[in-house]
Structures are given as structure tokens and as C-alpha cells.
Amino acid sequence: MDRRLRVAIIGGGIGGVALAVSLHKLAANVAVDIYEAAPSFPDIGAGVMLWRRTWEIIQALGLADELSVFASGRIEDGGHTMHMRKSDEKEAPTTEMVQSGGMAFHRSHLLASLRKHIPDSCSIHFAKRLQTYTRSLTGDIQVTFADGTQATHDLVVGCDGVNSAVRGVLYGTFAEEAKNAGESSKAAEYASKVDPVWSETVVYRGLAPRAVLEKTVPDHPAFSRNALLLGKDKHIILYPIAQGKLINVVALVSRQASEGTKYGKSWIREATNEEVLREYAGWEPLAIETLAAMERTDLWAINVVPTLPTYIGDGVALVGDAAHAMATHLGAGAGQAIEDAFVLASLLAHPAVTDEILPHALRAYDEVRRPFSQWVADRSRECGLTEEFNVLPQTSDPVLDLQEVVKRMRELFSFLKETSAMADRHKAVAMLEAAVGK
Ligand SMILES: Cc1cc2nc3c(=O)[nH]c(=O)nc-3n(C[C@H](O)[C@H](O)[C@H](O)COP(=O)(O)OP(=O)(O)OC[C@H]3O[C@@H](n4cnc5c(N)ncnc54)[C@H](O)[C@@H]3O)c2cc1C
Numbered sequence: 001m002d003r004r005l006r007v008a009i010i011g012g013g014i015g016g017v018a019l020a021v022s023l024h025k026l027a028a029n030v031a032v033d034i035y036e037a038a039p040s041f042p043d044i045g046a047g048v049m050l051w052r053r054t055w056e057i058i059q060a061l062g063l064a065d066e067l068s069v070f071a072s073g074r075i076e077d078g079g080h081t082m083h084m085r086k087s088d089e090k091e092a093p094t095t096e097m098v099q100s101g102g103m104a105f106h107r108s109h110l111l112a113s114l115r116k117h118i119p120d121s122c123s124i125h126f127a128k129r130l131q132t133y134t135r136s137l138t139g140d141i142q143v144t145f146a147d148g149t150q151a152t153h154d155l156v157v158g159c160d161g162v163n164s165a166v167r168g169v170l171y172g173t174f175a176e177e178a179k180n181a182g183e184s185s186k187a188a189e190y191a192s193k194v195d196p197v198w199s200e201t202v203v204y205r206g207l208a209p210r211a212v213l214e215k216t217v218p219d220h221p222a223f224s225r226n227a228l229l230l231g232k233d234k235h236i237i238l239y240p241i242a243q244g245k246l247i248n249v250v251a252l253v254s255r256q257a258s259e260g261t262k263y264g265k266s267w268i269r270e271a272t273n274e275e276v277l278r279e280y281a282g283w284e285p286l287a288i289e290t291l292a293a294m295e296r297t298d299l300w301a302i303n304v305v306p307t308l309p310t311y312i313g314d315g316v317a318l319v320g321d322a323a324h325a326m327a328t329h330l331g332a333g334a335g336q337a338i339e340d341a342f343v344l345a346s347l348l349a350h351p352a353v354t355d356e357i358l359p360h361a362l363r364a365y366d367e368v369r370r371p372f373s374q375w376v377a378d379r380s381r382e383c384g385l386t387e388e389f390n391v392l393p394q395t396s397d398p399v400l401d402l403q404e405v406v407k408r409m410r411e412l413f414s415f416l417k418e419t420s421a422m423a424d425r426h427k428a429v430a431m432l433e434a435a436v437g438k
Pocket of ligand 1: 010011012013014015016035036037038042047048049050128129130131159160161162163164165166203205250300302319320321322325328330331332333334335336337
């Protein structure tokens with residue numbers, strides 16, 4: 001390309017920052033602007049897991065040593081043992097599950113480390129909420145923000161999360177085009193992809209200081225390893241972060257038959273420990289003491305993006321939650337956003353990419369990343385249903401029921417060690433090269 005490809009990254013969350021850093025490390029000939037709706041980089045959330053697949057990318061970007069400092073758990077352990085309990089029984093049966101290696105981070109540590117690698121050459125614009133974009137006759141993409149300002153780019157990448165405005169414009173346009181072509185059912189199908197839907201789950205999130213828990217549960221299993229407390233329609237995920245000083249608590253409650261509906265209330269709000277404890281009434285004391293120790297509790301309704309038929313449009317791509325916000329049960333959403341970003345950056349970095357070749361690069365991105373990330377989303381959903389005893393038939397023996405659940409979960413998590421993100425990148429690049437004859 002004679003001039004630099006002008007890329008607009010809409011959204012400065014994990015996906016947007018990972019894309020900016022990947023482009024910086026891989027693609028010299030790209031000019032990058034990040035447009036973030038918030039007045040500064042948002043810092044919400046608590047713990048986040050990264051698995052072996054995503055860690056390959058962190059290594060390829062040369063960030064592994066720096067990030068390892070903040071991590072609990074080690075990829076190279078080759079696996080860690082997760083403590084499992086059926087905690088809706090007063091005498092909770094327990095077992096262990098060996099997991100492939102994963103690294104747990106405080107989200108703010110992970111994001112701060114990634115952001116340090118955004119180069120000065122990348123322009124960051126805060127308080128810029130994308131409202132719409134249009135493609136001009138010359139092929140430029142004109143981006144319009146809520147404050148009325150505009151910018152011109154060659155490629156717009158929607159990294160703007162589950163409520164993505166970029167996805168809204170993309171699928172709104174598809175729907176309009178289908179309607180104009182007289183294809184009303186297709187138009188309705190496209191229109192149904194604009195808004196996210198409720199996954200049927202709400203999550204209470206918080207951090208429990210180890211120092212507090214030591215007084216009530218001195219031998220708490222989550223001091224030394226990840227723990228999963230399971231029960232009908234509910235489960236609690238626990239893992240140590242901040243070098244073990246804090247226990248990340250993720251307590252999920254599913255409302256059967258609500259899947260696919262609109263969650264009418266505020267998606268994120270502060271909750272009280274009493275509210276969480278009411279939900280978990282009757283659970284074993286270890287669960288109750290852990291929930292009671294949370295310092296501050298937020299409720300998140302988990303909304304997901306309906307399965308999209310494409311992640312790309314004319315000069316547009318979707319990355320991360322904008323494309324595939326998913327159930328949280330595999331702890332894979334952030335990792336999938338990083339994988340999207342890395343594969344897309346690898347394609348944009350290819351020397352063959354010109355204005356004419358850009359659509360081929362986007363197609364390779366879509367063909368490799370969409371099936372895989374949607375498969376992960378399906379698996380994540382199934383994992384939640386399994387963990388909450390809604391898939392496998394239950395017997396009168398809770399020990400046996402727990403063992404069967406663990407067996408299936410092991411299968412569901414197996415891709416984390418059996419598949420490779422780098423292989424997907426090679427596949428996408430090979431697809432691009434085959435398409436353009438290089
Ligand atoms: C309870 C919970 C636990 C989770 N645990 C894990 C885990 O352990 N491991 C894991 O891998 N994943 C986990 N996830 C998923 C993970 O948090 C998300 O998949 C990830 O944050 C997605 O990153 P993103 O950059 O795509 O979107 P986001 O992080 O949502 O970032 C989007 C950004 O875009 C900005 N924005 C929005 N609209 C606009 C606009 N119109 N214009 C400009 N900017 C805009 C926002 O302000 C934000 O900064 C969890 C999620 C939840 C809810």
C-alpha cells in the first residue's frame with residue numbers, strides 16, 4: 001500500500017487495546033486511532049482468566065514476562081487442580097479436576113500492562129462515542145461521534161463491547177438492504193442481531209480478602225487453588241488473585257427459561273451481601289462464609305450477542321464482545337477478544353494488503369475467527385448448564401452426580417490445551433495468501 005492503512009479502533013477495552021498493541025508489534029504500515037466513549041480507559045471488573053491458547057499470543061507479542069508478575073497460576077505448570085464441591089448439600093461431596101494451565105489476573109493489572117505497549121504514534125481519543133459510520137463514494141469510512149465530530153478511516157474495527165454501536169450500524173444496514181430487496185424475513189433476521197439478549201444468568205462479583213476468610217474458614221480450598229462450588233441453577237467460582245491476597249468471587253444465579261429474553265433492569269448495579277446470601281440460602285457453610293466476606297458486591301446481568309452470520313462488512317470488522325459476547329462459564333471472553341485482535345492484526349500486517357486486498361484479509365479473519373469463537377460460546381453455554389445440573393440426569397447419589405459433571409466439564413475445557421491460537425493465525429494468513437495468489 002502506498003500510504004498507511006488508517007484503522008479506527010472503536011472501544012478501548014481488552015479487545016481494542018490488544019488490537020492496538022498487536023498492530024504496533026506486527027504491522028508497520030498502519031495508522032491507528034483509538035476512540036473510547038469513556039473520559040479515560042474504563043477500569044471495571046475484577047478477576048480475569050487467560051488460558052494457554054491466549055498465552056501463546058501474549059508470548060508472541062513479547063509481553064509474557066511482564067504479565068507473569070501479576071498472575072496467579074502458571075501456564076507451564078501443565079495444569080492445576082481445581083477443587084470441586086456440590087455445595088447445595090449440607091455435607092458437600094468434593095472431588096478434584098485437573099485443568100490445563102491458566103493465569104488469573106486482576107483485570108486492571110492486565111489492562112494496565114497491555115496499555116503500556118500502545119505506542120505514542122497511536123492517537124487515543126477519549127469521550128468519543130461512535131454514533132454511526134458511512135462509506136463514501138471514494139471508499140473512505142466516515143465515522144461520526146455523539147459530540148458531532150467526524151473522522152475518516154479505511155477500516156473501522158468495532159471493539160465496543162456487547163452493546164456495540166458498530167454492530168448496530170452494520171446489522172441495521174444489512175436489515176435495511178434486505179428490506180429494500182423485498183426480503184422481509186432476512187431483514188428481520190438481521191435486525192435481531194443488533195441487540196444483545198439475556199443469557200438467563202446474573203453474576204454477583206466481588207473480592208474476599210484472604211485475611212478475613214482465614215478467620216472463618218482457615219483451611220479454605222481457594223487459598224491455594226481454584227475452587228468451584230456447584231448446585232442446582234447456581235454456582236460459585238473462586239480463585240486467588242493479587243498473589244493470593246484476594247479471592248475473586250463469581251457467584252452465578254440462573255433463571256431458567258429466561259434465555260434469549262431482554263434483561264429489563266440495569267445490567268450492572270451494586271448489590272448487598274444480604275441479597276447474595278438470600279440467593280444461596282441452604283448452601284453449605286463454606287459457601288455462605290465466602291459470600292459474606294466479599295468487600296463490595298456488584299451484580300452483572302450476563303447478556304450475549306446472538307450468533308452472527310458474519311463479523312465483517314464493507315471496511316468494517318467486529319472484535320471481541322461486539323462480535324461474540326458469550327456466557328462466562330469457560331472464562332474465555334477476554335481471551336477470545338485477544339485472539340480476534342491478534343489474528344486480525346496479523347492479516348492487516350501482511351505485505352500484500354492494499355485497499356483492493358483488504359476485503360480478502362477481512363474475509364480470512366471472518367472465516368477463521370467466527371466459527372471458532374462461536375464454538376467457544378456454545379461450549380461456554382453448555383458448561384454453565386452442566387455445572388448447574390441441567391444437562392446430565394441426576395441420580396439419588398450426589399457424589400456420583402458431581403463426578404459425572406466433572407467428567408463432562410473436563411471434556412468441555414479440553415480445547416484450551418488441545419488447540420492453538422497460533423495455528424489459527426497461520427490458517428488465516430494462508431487463506432489470505434491463497435485468495436490473492438501469494
Ligand atoms: C462476570 C464476568 C466474568 C468474566 N470473566 C472472564 C474471564 O475469567 N476470562 C475471560 O477471558 N473473559 C471473562 N469475561 C469476559 C470478558 O470480560 C469480556 O469478554 C471482555 O472484556 C471483552 O472485551 P472487549 O474489549 O471486547 O469489550 P469491553 O471490555 O466491553 O470493552 C468495550 C469498550 O468499548 C467502549 N465503548 C462502548 N461503546 C462505545 C462506542 N459507541 N464508542 C466508543 N467506545 C465505546 C467501552 O467504554 C469499553 O471501553 C467475563 C465477563 C463477565 C461479565
